[in-house]
Amino acid sequence: MSLADSRRTIDTIWRMESAKLIAGLTRMVRDVGLAEDLAHDALVVALERWPETGIPDKPGAWLMTTAKRRAIDYLRRNKLRDRKYEELSRNIDLYTEEDNERAAAEGEVGDDLLRLIFMTCHPKLSQEARVALTLRLLCGLTTEEIARSFLAAEATVAQRIVRAKKTLSAEKVPFEVPEGEDLRERMSSVLEVIYLMFNEGYSATAGDRWTRPLLCQEALRLGRVLAEIVPDEPEAHGLVALLEIQSSRLKARIGPEGEPILLMDQNRAQWDRLLIRRGLAALERCRKLGRPLGPYALQAAIAACHAQAPAAADTDWVRIAALYEALSRITPSPIVELNKAVAISMAFGPEFALQIVDELISVPALQDYHLFPSVRGDLLAKLGRHKEAQAEFERAASMTRNARERELMQNRAAECEAQAAIGGD
Amino acid sequence: MRFMMVVKATTDSEAGVMPSLELLSAMQKYNEELAKAGVLLAADGLHPSSGGIRFSYPEPGGKPKVTDGPFTEAKEIIAGYTLIEVKSREEAIEWALRMPDPHGFGQGEIELRQVFEAEDLTDDPEALANEAALRKRVEEQKRT
Incomplete structure (x- = not known):
């Protein structure tokens, strides 16, 4: 193995093990900063030795043992002769690689x-x-x-x-x-x-x-790591479900020129079925815990509605509107209201949704939120009020900090302008 | 990046002989380790090839030739796979090294293969530009 190769391998092992190392060391020294330094020390030792000796069979356990010995040296050097040190030095022989493996097996890690x-x-x-x-x-x-x-x-x-x-x-x-x-x-x-x-x-x-x-x-x-270490926490599964399903669309939401593609316009064949399946399974794990759905699980359930619709037109908007309603009860926020309005517009038509949105016009939290004028513009456009819609899209364009999104808003404003010219609105 | 660790078949797996309890528990422990590291996407074992069917196309443009299993050459047959999502090729290799010998009697073989993915998910501007250019070319070819 060349030096560069072994450097890369050690770097990889470090990335795989560092969190566990730092966590185990923090338990010993009760200070994350110090724990991180000690873990780094162990990495330095590995970088010196492994290119000669080869990578040990259990590199994680090796690093942990080395780092724990360093921790004991450190505590001794600094004469931190408190009870913690006494305890540690008594158990010094405990820090063998087998011991660290046992800790891993028993879930201490x-x-x-x-x-x-x-x-x-x-x-x-x-x-x-x-x-x-x-x-x-x-x-x-x-x-x-x-x-x-x-x-x-x-x-x-x-x-x-x-x-x-x-x-x-x-x-x-x-x-x-x-x-x-x-x-x-x-x-x-x-x-x-x-x-x-x-x-x-x-x-x-x-x-x-x-x-x-x-x-x-x-x-x-x-x-995913969190959901494995707290399997009884429904919201951990809810969050994972949400992230898996959102991730399933990562490829479909960017066009060939790097432009954003909105959910309803995405090519669903590009959605990652594996991640959708994992998301649905995580949501099921959450539901099986038998507690009321929390905010992440509800958002995941909404994302799941989209994921399960074979085509945009098949989306169960009534169910999505109901889920947003449930969400707005446990975490009331103008942004949830806004999303609910979008779902209601799709389920029951834009007039009703515009009423909800118009009630939000003076909410301070939405004053700087570019999606507010964008949603309002969309509803107005659907109602044929193109000039008003154009103004809203222009406002949205001026508010977003994302260049791609600005372009999208400007395009919609231009479309509305053209429509207004045709329709005489 | 996604990688598939392909576990090859052996005379035992092809004969439908279940792995030993010891091996099963080692494999289970390994899968748990993958899950706890947040890298496991999927892991499945396959039935012996005796229940499989092979579709081959010996004549280009012709009908497929359908052959019932079992197939010979155990090492060319897949017994199972584990799909992982990792940050680098090195990490995938490291995980593959940690997988227990899947059979334990000298026939164990794991093949590590990268899953083909479009480079949409990169942070690298150059790769993004290349991808965009490629797609544009494909679009143009479609039109002509």
Whole structure:
């Protein structure tokens, strides 16, 4: 194996193992920053030794053993002679590769990963910090990759991560799985981080690229991991179901020139049947837990309606409208109302939907939301009110930060203008 | 990137002999590991080729020749597959290396193959541009 090859292999193993390493080490040293450094130390040792000795049979266990020995050295060097150190040094012989394998078999690794994700998604951190730190520690992304995904400067992201780690340390955020009422709240923060990560990738808010696949892939992968480590959490399956189904359309939503293609216009033959099937299975797992559907499961159920319709015209809009109604009851928001209006328009006609939308006109949260004028424009166009529709599409075009989407809105405005000229409206 | 780990058939799998309990549990553990890493998409085992049917086209443009199984040459027959979604070819290789020997008596063979996917899902602007150009050419050819 050439040096470059072995470097790539070690890099791959690192990406596969780093989250588990950092999680296991955080349990020992109770500090994510330190745990990450120790894990890196183990990587450095591997980079020195493996090209000569070859890759060990259980590289993950090898890295963990090396890192744990480093952790003990570190604690000893710094004379942190607290109880933790005493305990660790007594058990020093325990950190063999077999021991780490046993831990993996008994599910301790999953528990540690769960504790770690609760930590990186802690409410003490800003939303941006949560996403960045989770991508870094759970997904093993480099600072550069994270920066690229968010179209941010690398230094900004690096600083955000450093600050987040400091905050966790200063606030003495415990490495634990929260309990009771706390668990519900903290779980929703974890799910939210994964959802935000996906959405950031799915519909880039700025720039001229419609999707940023890396973030979608990472979010989906992390969601799948989460659903495996908390199999009794219905919303984890609900979220995975939603992300699988959304991902099934990734290829179909971009045209040959990179232009966006809306759901109803997509070529359904391009939808990824495997991901749809996985999404439906995840939704079924969620339903089988027998609890009322949460916000992610409801959104997944809506996505499933689209996924199951062989053609756009077959869409069960009545059911979708009902699901939006259920969603708006548990998470009332103007955006859900807006989506409900779209479903109602499809199920029962644009007049009724326009009434709902017009009630939302003065809602502050929608003032900067480009999809509001876009939806309103669409309803007006359907009602033959082309001039008003044109104005709404122009407003939508001026509001979106996505260049591709702006183009789409401008095209629709132009269509309305042409229609108005023909129809004398 | 998607990869398929194709498990080849053996004399046992072709004879319908079930793998040992030990092997089954090792395989199950491995699949759990894949699922917990969020990379498992699908994994299935196939019935022996004795129940299979082969459709071949010895004459171009002619009718297919239909042959009932079993087929000879166990190593050319598929016994099962595991489909994974990973970040790199190296990661796929690493997972393939971790799969237990699927048969355990010297005939085990796994073949790792990349699943063909359009490059729509790339972040690389150059690849995106190439793909767009290719599609444009195809469109133009269709028109002429």
